[in-house]
Amino acid sequence: MHISSSKPRLTFWQLWNMSFGFFGIQFGFTLQNANTSRIFSTLGAEMGDLSVLWLAAPLTGMLVQPVIGYLSDNTWHEFWGRRRPFFFAGAILAAMAMFLLPNSSVLWIAVAFLWMMDTAINISMEPFRAFVGDKLASEQHTAGFAMQTFLIGCGGVIAGLLPTILTDYLGVSNVPVNGAIPDTVRYAFYIGGSVFAASVMWTVFTCKEIPPADLEKFKQERKANQGFFKALVEILSGFAKMPKTMVQLALVQFFTWVAFFAMWVYTTPSVAALVFNTADAQSPGYQEGGNWVGIMFAVYGGVSALAAFLLPVLARMSSRKFVHMLCLVIGGVSLVSMFLITSKSMMLLPMVGVGIAWASVLTMPYAILAGALPANKMGYYMGLFNFFVVIPQIIAGAVLGPVIKNFFHNQSVYALVIGGVCMIGAGLLSLLVKDDADTARTAVMN
Incomplete structure (x- = not known):
């Protein structure tokens, strides 16, 4: 558990600086999520193969995030700190991958560059979750993750609009010539790679990290944890030691991320x-x-x-798990409704509900989890928690393609319906999660 009194309360701008890297990270993720199916299809991928080709992303996260979390927990440098070396390295690699991916000439090269891009994004992204737990007292956790969510939303807006801005206002060609990826997509990725690197560097060079309370003891423990097999055993043993709250959230995450994977893969063809x-x-x-x-x-x-800063207010009025349930149900119903829409402008309406759910997904599970984790293993457990983000995507990637092909005659909108039903189920399951903040609030009231 975290000791609030040991960490100073940070100002709005300190929260902004430590979270700003997520603006660039989401810029990259939105370009990836909105354009990968388009890139693969343009290069000749069949509908039934899309979800399998997308498996590069969740597989990379599953392999990278626990390892990066473990390594960052056991890192300390007088200048770079604990998490910032990984922010820096991941940003450089991600920017390179974003310049390379849209220049793929054949499908297998595009898949390879997606692996590279997603690996790099995960190297930068994973320590950001632990960064909040490191620097903030428990009563600021929700505000810290809400700030991340706000900047994630801002990055997503600009990145999502970028191809249209390039087409409609700058006259960039949106037509694939000789089967190549359109210029709009290529230029959007060039801009995205630059924004990714610049945003993460802002956090790297404007923030300082809190050193371990007992630096000598930390160095001794780090030396004891060195070695590949020792590290591997430590990483794998964490599954048996997960706090009860983390186990309960894992089930919620499973159904949540089936839904988002289905949306990212199948919205474009739908x-x-x-x-x-x-x-x-x-x-x-x-x-x-x-x-x-x-x-x-x-x-x-x-x-x-916009919803990011409303969620903490609603959580104080009710509870974090109730707010999460409500948001996920709204998002799930919105996804299902896309089955009934054939109007271009009306397709924007379900995205309002999805946005409400997305704000909660990026805030509430991590805020609940951060209060239940040991401070010295924050990065590791946040990385381990990512298993329950990527495993459902891997399963969905393996299953959704054959289901859509064999049962729904390649009508991809049915994948969105399946995703919506899963999201509603996740919302109902969130009511079963034990949140230490609720326990503390009850104790105070009594």
């Missing part, structure tokens, strides 16, 4: 089919649909940015 009446990835209509999906994702990013 919108192309329902609104633009095409399944041909080489057609202008499909590429226009790809741009419109960017706008849709910008809407849910913008809504999440």
Whole structure:
């Protein structure tokens, strides 16, 4: 548990600086989420193969995040601190990958660069979650994660709109020539890589980290933890030592992330089919649909940015798990409703509900979890928690393609319906989570 009195209360701008890197991280993720299916389809991927090709992203997260969390817990440098070396290295690698991915000439190269990009993003992203637990007293955890969510939303809005801005206002071509990826996508990724690096560097060079309370003891423990097999045993043994709250949240996360994976993979072909009446990835209509999906994702990013600061207020009035339940149910119903929509403008409405859910997904589980974790293993457990983000995506990646192909005749919108039902289920399960903040509040009232 965290001892609040040992950490000073941070100002708004200190919270801003320590979270600003997430603006760039989400800039990269939104470009990836909104355009990867479009890139794969343009390079010749079949509908039934999309979810499998996307497996690069969750597999990378599963392998990278616990390791980076463990390494960052056992890192301390007088200048770089604990988490910031990983912010820095991941940002450089991610920017490189974002310049390379949209220049892929064949499908397998694009998949390889997606692996590289997602690995790099995970190296930067994972320590950001632990950064909040490191620097903030427990009563500021929700505010800290809300600030991250706000900046994530802002990054998502701009990145989602970028291909359309390039097409409509700057005259960049949105047409795939000779099967190549359109210029709009390529230029958007170039801008995204630059923004990613600059944003993360802002956090790296404007923030300081709190050194271990007993530096000599930390050095001795770090020396004792060195060695590949010792580290591997320590990483794997954590599953048996997970706090009860983490186990309960894991089930909520499972169904939540099936839903988001389905949305990211299948929104582009669904919108192309329902609104633009095409399944041909080489057609202008499909590429226009790809741009419109960017706008849709910008809407849910913008809504999440606005909702981020409302969630802590609602949580104080009720509870974090009740707020999370309500947000997930709204998001799930919104995803299911896309099945009924054929109007371009009306497709924006479900994204409002998805944005409300997204704000809560990025805030509430981590705020609840941070209060239940030991401070000296914050990075490791936050990385381990990511297993319950990526495992459902891996399962969804393996299952959704065959299900859509064999049961729904390649009508990808049914994947969105399945995702919506899963999100509603996740919301109901969140009511079963034990939140230490609720226990403390009850004790005070009594």
